[in-house]
Amino acid sequence: MASRSLAIPAPDVAPRHATRSAKSGHDRHGDDRTWRWVTFGPALALMLALSVLPLANLLVTSFYDVTWAQGQAVWSPVGLAHYLALPGDELFRAGLRNTLIFAIGAVGGQMVIGFALALLCSRVAHGRVVYRTIFILPILIPGIVVGAIWKLMLNYDFGLINQAIGLIGLDPRDWLGANETALASVIVVDIWHWTPFCFLLFLAGIESLPQDVYEAARVDGAKAWQELVYITLPMMWPAILVTFAFRLVLAFKVFDEVYLLTSGGPGTATEVVSFTLYQRFFTEDRVGYGAAMSVAVIFIVSLLLVLALTTRRRSEASA
Template sequence: MRQPQPYPQVRRPAGIVGRLEARLGESGILLLFLVPALLVVIGAQLYPLASSAILSFFDWSLSRSPTVGPFIGFDNYVRTFTDPIFANSVAFTVILAVCSTALQLVCGLGIAMLTVGESYTLRLVRTLLMLPMVVAPVAVGTIWRMILSARVGPLNQALASIGIDGPNWLGDPNWAVFSLIMIDAWEWTPFVAITLTAALTSLPSEVMRAASVDGAGRWTTFRYIVLPMIMPIFVLVAMFRTIEAFLTLDIVFTTTAGGPGYTTHTLSFWIYQQGLKYFNISYAAASSWVMLLFCVAIAGGFLLWRRRITAWQVSR
């Protein structure tokens, strides 16, 4: 019997678990702990990812043949870059990602500054403001499709009651782009707000007090103290949101289904159509790899920006 014994429950005679631990040793067991997660991730993410890279160099359409066709080099990529609908989807996706993210950052920062605090009311407000983000994006689409319905939707009826003839929100090409930006921003502003609220809460209170003692005004404090301090998190949130907006798929399905025409085809939606509707497997794979490289470029840009900001802050 060894002394002392702070954990009586673990001092039972080592059973099968103890023998296993003795047999495999400390790092053996820990390596074993890694196995399930790695297995799932490799099997269901990395292997499909790699096989899509390989498929993108072959000619295969499931509607024409059940097995993979011949190797065709970069033909699928050439086809991707010369496809006007692909270019169109890239343009719309970029507009959506940029406008929606900008809107989310502005509104999210505003909401975070309005609702930061620990009172019961503010906590309740924050919880309620979170709702748009937690419901299924597919349902967000159906909800907005109802609200924006041109003839009988509540929005246009409300506008009509004050004498405005509301547009065909989802049917008109320009308004459809605008509507999708608004819907995406509505859904994800809460994410920005929550994260920035956490960032604001974690600001050291001494700094804020020192600023007010020094007679710094509201705007000066925000511009020269708060904003620089939350900037690294701000950039990270901007990156999350830009990339995720770039991948938008679900709400397109239930609002415009990519229409009218091809005006609201996001890249994901277009690739989904190519791959899972027309079964142009290898073409969709090539396009999706082009899209993946776009995402890597976006992430790389944001991370460089963030590094410069933090380096600049450290150097001060």
Template sequence: MSSKATFASFLIIGLLITLVLIAAPVVYAISLSFYTMDSFVADPDWIGLANYTRVLSTSAFWNALGNGLVYSISTIALQVIIGIGIALVLNQTFRGRNLVRGLSILPYLLPTVVIVLTFKWMVDGSIGILTRAIAALGLPPIHWFESPQAAMASSVMVSVWLWTPFVTTAFLAGLQTVPASLYEAAKVDGTNAIQRFYHITLPMLKPVLTVVVLLRAVWTFNKFDVIWLLTGGGPVGSTEHLAILSYTTAFTKFDIGGGATIATLSFLFLAISVFIYFRIFPLDEEES
């Protein structure tokens, strides 16, 4: 085979995989939002933008969008703060550092369901370690899944637990590229540790931070399993975000068009957000 033919065959295989596994389902899902269907086997009826006007006029949609933003922003903020903190500690020299670094990645390797079940066990009303610790401190019991705020807090906590190792690893890799001489120059220039963090560490981590926040934002906004397993979107929709609303609309209420519309709107919202994000924080900072 000539090199041109080899090149073309690799290209075609790649394009086919993209088409079949990504483009086709996306286009199909978007197209569903212009139809009304009572089930996946029923004949679709074209209704144009009627699904959109209907979905956008429901309070459930706006509630889910709001929940998604609260969940994503608080999860990412905590992950970044805790992730940088742990990365700074793991970047120091101490005995057993490699072991601790290895252990710190563990939660990321566990299946979501294990983390969620562990958390549920920890906050169990009678035997949960957190429940007992709170009682021992003389504090009032927390109704983790009954109170809207506590349910959102537990969703955020579990997500932070699950994903902070990824953020830590990314920041640790970033920290290791910062030359030690920059810190030394800053020491000679008269900075204290906090000033060095703001003037050296943070700006040097900016490229990693930009990518990490972007990835985490996209993943968290679409994250389904944590909340579904933990609260199912409840109580009374207080942790229901767009991914869950889209799922329940399509698969429990059998409003396929409505579910597809919510998914499409979620996709559009993310796409526009990513576009704006890149305008504010361009990845390529080279100046002309």
């Protein structure tokens, strides 16, 4: 009788190992997620406590009229009355108009001058550190010192600016006391103070551009202005939009320079929304109305920021 061999199947261990590996991988993923939440949770809670809660409190306060009686705050609900009163507030309208003019003039000047300085500094072969140090000096000076320096320079009687224009036969000007020149003078001071910020961002962006593109363009006979228009500006466009967004937000927050140089005058020539908020909150003690004005300003700034970021994303998508 012929012996018949039986084929004994090998144990199926591969699925068991695969299941164990998948389970261990899932456990590691869960442990990593838990560890991230444990380490990131306190920072997130602190951020919410310092940003979201004050904003929520500001929003709630804007619907009340807060007065004081016998040392106690009296909260009287007014609904949307504060928001409805904003369009008729002459100081708010003047502040918003001047802030828009200030933002356009100051941010535009800072970006143009900062980009030009960054472009020139990137092409300097020797003494680059010295030039960078000189260009960033204004941003290192505190705002109160900047206000003192420029208030002395723009003084009508003994200011350096009037003495300089007197040497060429021009009459002195009351730069900070005339309606025609007060806002322009504040814009010039802000350009001088914050152009180094744009310079640093643009210089970092220019130095990070790929040099092989420029070398190929030079081989093809491209001139300097062609490299600027067709290579540098298109590749720098995202950095330009980010810088514009940063400076636009900071321009809407301008206060110290206006307060130190003109205090919003003469009249409402240099009234900006930050200074109007300061008057409503701390001078007139209109807490509810000032809160409503703050919410309106935050909404406007957020809208402008969203428009700038949307433009950046569309430019990156089309590139």
